Each structure stands twice: as C-alpha cells, then as structure tokens.
Amino acid sequence: MAVAAVNKPSRTAAREKRRQQLIDATMKCIGRKGIGGTTLADVAKEAGLSQGIVNLHFQSKDNLLQETLRRLAGEYRSQFERTLKQSGPSPADKLLALMKLDIKPSICKPAKLAVWFAFWGEVQSRPTYRKICDELDRHYDEVVEGLCAEIIADGNYRNVDASTTAMALNSMTNGMWLSCLISRKNWDRKQALAAVQSYLSSSFPEHF
Amino acid sequence: MAVAAVNKPSRTAAREKRRQQLIDATMKCIGRKGIGGTTLADVAKEAGLSQGIVNLHFQSKDNLLQETLRRLAGEYRSQFERTLKQSGPSPADKLLALMKLDIKPSICKPAKLAVWFAFWGEVQSRPTYRKICDELDRHYDEVVEGLCAEIIADGNYRNVDASTTAMALNSMTNGMWLSCLISRKNWDRKQALAAVQSYLSSSFPEHF
Numbered sequence: 001m002a003v004a005a006v007n008k009p010s011r012t013a014a015r016e017k018r019r020q021q022l023i024d025a026t027m028k029c030i031g032r033k034g035i036g037g038t039t040l041a042d043v044a045k046e047a048g049l050s051q052g053i054v055n056l057h058f059q060s061k062d063n064l065l066q067e068t069l070r071r072l073a074g075e076y077r078s079q080f081e082r083t084l085k086q087s088g089p090s091p092a093d094k095l096l097a098l099m100k101l102d103i104k105p106s107i108c109k110p111a112k113l114a115v116w117f118a119f120w121g122e123v124q125s126r127p128t129y130r131k132i133c134d135e136l137d138r139h140y141d142e143v144v145e146g147l148c149a150e151i152i153a154d155g156n157y158r159n160v161d162a163s164t165t166a167m168a169l170n171s172m173t174n175g176m177w178l179s180c181l182i183s184r185k186n187w188d189r190k191q192a193l194a195a196v197q198s199y200l201s202s203s204f205p206e207h208f
Numbered sequence: 209m210a211v212a213a214v215n216k217p218s219r220t221a222a223r224e225k226r227r228q229q230l231i232d233a234t235m236k237c238i239g240r241k242g243i244g245g246t247t248l249a250d251v252a253k254e255a256g257l258s259q260g261i262v263n264l265h266f267q268s269k270d271n272l273l274q275e276t277l278r279r280l281a282g283e284y285r286s287q288f289e290r291t292l293k294q295s296g297p298s299p300a301d302k303l304l305a306l307m308k309l310d311i312k313p314s315i316c317k318p319a320k321l322a323v324w325f326a327f328w329g330e331v332q333s334r335p336t337y338r339k340i341c342d343e344l345d346r347h348y349d350e351v352v353e354g355l356c357a358e359i360i361a362d363g364n365y366r367n368v369d370a371s372t373t374a375m376a377l378n379s380m381t382n383g384m385w386l387s388c389l390i391s392r393k394n395w396d397r398k399q400a401l402a403a404v405q406s407y408l409s410s411s412f413p414e415h416f
Contacts, residue, residue: 034330036244114332121329122242123390124322133390161402167387168403174386175379182331182341194369195376202410 019057019067021047026068031114035065035122069119069129073136079107080140091150092207095169098144099196102173103189113181141166155206165203172196227265227275229255234276239322243273243330277327277337281344287315288348299358300415303377306352307404310381311397321389349374363414373411380404 025047029038040061044051058064079101087097102108123130145166152160172195180187201208233255237246248269252259266272287309295305310316331338353374360368380403388395409416 031332034244034333036242036330037333110332114329117325117331118329120386120389121322121326122244123325124239124318125242125245130390137387137390138394160406164399164403164406167384167396167399168380168407171381171383171387171400171403172376172379174383175381176375176383178328178382178386179345179375179379181328182338182345186346188375191372191375192379195372195379198368198372198411199376199407203406 015057018049018053020071022049022054022057022064023068023071026064027072027115028111030068030118031111035118040064065119066128066132068115069132072115072119073132076107077136077139080143084143091147091154092204095144095147095151096197096200096208098147099169099173099200100193103176103192103196105189108177108180108189108192110181110184113177116177117181137170141170144169151204151207155204157204157206160203168199169196172199223265226257226261228279230257230262230265230272231276231279234272235280235323236319238276238326239319243326248272273327274336274340276323277340280323280327281340284315285344285347288351292351299355299362300412303352303355303359304405304408304416306355307377307381307408308401311384311400311404313397316385316388316397316400318389318392321385324385325389345378349378352377359412359415363412365412365414368411376407377404380407 022043025043026038029042029046033042038061040054041051043064044054047054054064058067080098083097083101084094087094106112119129120133123133145162148160148165148169149162151157152162176192176195179192197208230251233251234246237250237254241250246269248262249259251272252262255262262272266275288306291305291309292302295302314320327337328341331341353370356368356373356377357370359365360370384400384403388400405416
C-alpha cells in the first residue's frame with residue numbers, strides 16, 4: 001500500500017513530463033514547418049523519442065495538436081494571471097503590465113507567434129481550436145474591460161467607453177504580434193510600447 | 209495574321225479566367241479546410257474541373273498556394289488604392305476611409321480572414337509567403353504614416369509621432385481581424401469602428 005502510494009504520483013509525474021516533452025517538440029515543429037508540414041514522425045524525432053511513444057500518449061495528430069493548443073493557451077493564461085498578481089496595486093499599473101506582457105520578448109517572438117498563427121489559421125475548420133482561443137480571448141477582454149472601467153470611474157473620464165477601449169487595446173496588441181511575425185527585422189519593440197502608452201495616455205491622461 | 213491577333217488575346221483571357229477560377233476555388237477550400245487539409249483534388253472538385261487542369265495550370269500545390277496568396281494580396285492592394293483615390297481629398301478623409309476599409313463586411317468576414325490567417329500561419333516556414341505579406345504591410349504602413357504626418361503638420365500637433373500612430377492604427381485593425389475570426393458571434397463591427405474613431409479623435413482632436 002505504502003509503495004503504491006509513492007509510486008502512483010511518481011508514475012503520473014513521469015507521464016506528465018513525457019507529454020510535456022512531446023508538446024514542446026510539437027511547438028518547435030509547428031514553428032519551423034507549419035501545422036500541415038508537421039508529422040508525428042517529426043515530433044518524435046524532435047523529442048528524441050520513438051513514434052510509438054507519441055502514439056501511446058496522443059493516439060493521433062489531431063489529439064496532439066489539440067493538446068498543444070490547450071497548453072499554449074494555458075501557458076499564456078498563467079503568465080497573464082501572474083502578471084495581474086505581481087503588478088502594482090492600481091488598475092492603471094495592472095493594465096500597463098498586461099500590455100507590456102504582450103510585447104515581452106519571451107511572448108512576442110517569431111518562434112512562439114508562429115505557433116499561435118498556425119492555430120488561428122485553422123480555427124475556421126476546427127471548432128475546438130476556435131473554442132479554446134475564444135475562451136482565452138474573452139477572459140482577456142473581460143479583465144482589460146474591468147480595469148478600464150475602474151480607471152474611468154477613478155478619473156471620472158467622460159466620453160470614454162470601457163468596452164470600446166478594451167477592444168482597441170486588445171486589437172492593438174494582437175496586431176503587433178502579426179507585425180512582429182511578418183516584418184521581424186523592422187519590427188520595433190520600443191515603438192510598440194510607445195504606441196500602447198500613447199494610446200493609454202490619450203485615453204486616460206490623469207493615469208498614464 | 210488577323211486571326212492570330214484575335215485568337216491570342218482571347219486564348220490568354222481564357223487561360224487567365226481558368227487560373228482565377230482555380231484560385232477562387234483554392235481560397236474557398238482553405239477557408240473551409242485550412243492549408244494543410246486542402247488537396248489539389250479538393251480544388252479541382254470545388255472548381256468543377258479535373259485535377260489534370262489544376263496540374264496543367266499550377267504544376268504543384270506549392271505553386272498554387274503561392275499564386276493564391278499573391279492574388280489575395282493583390283486584391284487587397286487594389287481595394288486599398290481604390291479607396292485612397294475615391295475618398296475625400298483631405299488626409300483625414302483618406303485615413304478614415306482606409307480604416308473603414310479594413311472593417312468592411314466584404315473584407316472583414318470569417319471566410320476571407322481564414323485565408324489570410326492560414327497563410328500567416330505558414331510565413332515562418334515559407335519565406336516567399338512572408339515576403340509577399342511584408343511588402344503589402346510596408347506599403348500600408350508607409351501610406352498611413354504619410355497621412356498621419358500630413359495631419360500632424362496641418363494641425364500642428366505636438367507629442368504625436370506619425371510612425372508610432374501609424375503602427376498603432378495598423379496593429380489595431382489587424383487585431384480586429386483576429387477578433388472577427390475567433391469570436392465571430394460576439395464581434396461587433398460598430399464597436400470596432402467606434403474604437404478606431406475614438407483613437408483618431410484622441411490623437412487628432414481637430415480633425416476627427
């Protein structure tokens with residue numbers, strides 16, 4: 001009994017570690033070859049494992065891709081929540097920290113963005129992908145809109161609508177991901193931050 | 209001679225018409241099945257032609273996809289130039305017309321956006337795709353930046369940078385495409401326009 005109790009979590013941990021290793025390999029392959037060009041054999045090779053192991057853990061390319069998108073969205077969501085928790089107490093601090101998160105080199109880099117865009121390129125034909133992306137997007141929208149609403153109330157801003165401002169901010173940072181992916185040599189991270197900050201300060205002059 | 213002179217353009221026109229028909233079919237297939245899921249057989253079926261005809265005109269899936277992206281970019285560019293020509297004479301009129309173009313139902317609709325995102329999902333592994341997208345993007349950026357610079361000079365706006373404002377505007381409209389694709393039911397075209405207009409009027413209060 002005692003042995004089983006020790007073994008079980010460690011076996012689960014090993015299984016989880018292997019799955020994560022395969023998902024990391026999948027992200028690398030998608031970044032290099034796109035979703036269409038990625039095969040289970042590529043993933044196995046990238047992970048240094050046999051294709052049998054990939055089949056054992058994920059059964060099919062569809063399952064593996066779906067799980068990869070869930071992890072990608074989950075990773076982003078964790079960083080998002082951590083940023084909210086760790087940033088200064090005021091809504092303005094939190095809003096700026098969230099915007100900076102999207103421009104951070106660890107998130108806004110072609111290798112990572114290529115994986116996002118590869119999945120977005122498939123949402124039209126894969127309702128599950130759309131659902132995962134949509135849930136993350138809505139959560140992001142809600143939080144940003146809530147922060148905007150607090151800032152509007154605090155500064156008594158007239159003619160500023162929280163929902164419209166949140167839409168503008170979210171669109172702006174999403175669009176920056178595209179520019180970073182497409183024009184990577186000319187994409188200027190400092191200017192991207194300046195663009196976000198100038199929007200914030202023109203919307204909420206007392207706060208930014 | 210006279211016959212040849214008549215025949216030649218008509219043969220070229222027929223060839224061009226057939227190529228366009230196949231490219232239209234490709235866009236439809238990509239919109240429904242993604243790039244990876246689209247085969248030459250699907251394209252032939254969608255166009256109501258034989259796969260031999262697809263091979264005759266494009267030789268390979270790679271060629272067909274590249275030509276499809278060129279047409280997609282070319283179509284967008286034509287609409288962009290037409291909008292510039294047809295909109296009111298002032299730079300503010302032109303800028304607003306360009307922003308509205310990106311939110312128009314004929315451009316900003318899931319079936320069309322799915323094709324753009326499918327190609328963007330592949331730029332990391334296909335330098336030719338990136339080059340085509342990058343050229344279009346730069347042209348867009350240059351025109352928008354030029355219009356912003358004219359508005360800034362005209363309004364003598366201080367603390368507004370043309371290049372940063374253009375980056376913010378372009379990012380905003382690109383990000384709206386993503387929201388329209390992902391959250392199509394909840395995506396609000398009127399609010400998207402309101403977001404762009406509120407940004408324009410806070411940046412250039414004398415002009416918008």
